[in-house]
Amino acid sequence: MSDFAKRLIAWQKQHGRHGLPWQNTSDAYAIYVSEIMLQQSQVSTVIGYYQKFMQRFPTLASLAQASQDEVLQYWSGLGYYSRARNLHKTAQRIATDYAGIFPDDFTVMQSLPGIGRSTAAAIASFAFGQVQTILDGNVKRVLARHFMVSGWTGSKKVEQQLWQLAESLLPQQGMVAYTQGLMDLGATVCTRSQPKCAACPMQGSCAALQANCVYTLPTPKPKKTIPQKQTTMLVLRHGEQIMLEKRPSSGIWGGLWSFPETDAADDLETLVQTRFGLSASSQAPLATISHAFSHYKLSIHVQPMHVTQVPSQVSEPQYSWLSVEEANAAGIPTPVRKILQLLLAEAQTKKSA
DNA sequence: AATGCGTGGCG
């Protein structure tokens, strides 16, 4: 066993994390759900979502049988919603193609929607004790420092080096502690800022520490200017109800419920009449909400409209008239939730006036 | 292979 692995395993057992909700189980499904939620999301954010999700969907079968709408309700606010859609799709595929048993084959796992090499390795090692390496942001940072690998770790070339390094370090025994240790070390010791090198089990062999360049590694991602976009969300109100529409299954907020959008500011009445067959009149703009994505910034102008007449016999499935409370319980993106809060606050103000 | 895909916390 490599010295690296030996020290890491010993360190993990004594100083690593052991009480996270998805630890101390060998249920592949429970581990799988956690790994998907933890893709690009931090542990502290995931914990609450994970507990509610597992309470509602405790088994693979229960998830497979649920509607996509309900799965997205439980994912609402967590972001990267393709993870939820793929989670649901994979549960259904395992139910039909693999007799409901989570596959233990590393290659088969990677053929399932939403499971890539690193996630497959995490499941394979945690659930089945297999010798496969993960390579997430934590591991990239640990390896880039320990072996002084320069260059942005997201580039194909550097990433390939890191995969090879990670593989070369694998132990043949103790994979659960080893895999957890890789992540724990990056998350609690070899952190991006203010790493605790004095407490690191690898301080004797870390090349970056010896060369005094821990702070320059890993090489930061090349910057790009992110575009600023605008949209207007139409809050169509009829009595106590508002209208949401289901977004297309691909693209931003895919499959979630949201307010209808337009980029045209003028003649909203005609637009609403044409697009939805609704007679409505614009009210005073409610607010402008700033929302930052990873790849662009969005200013959302919130435009309430008073609907005087709703067609009696429309009920197309992509539209839904809901109370604010009902909307708040649906699979909605974060800015929509913020707008619903504004509407509730407005109603409260009116009540007390 | 570079880009699209969310959100929240932190310095």
Added chain:
DNA sequence: TCGCCAAGCAT
């Protein structure tokens, strides 16, 4: 306030 990025994957 703002840039950075977190248990990545799909295309």
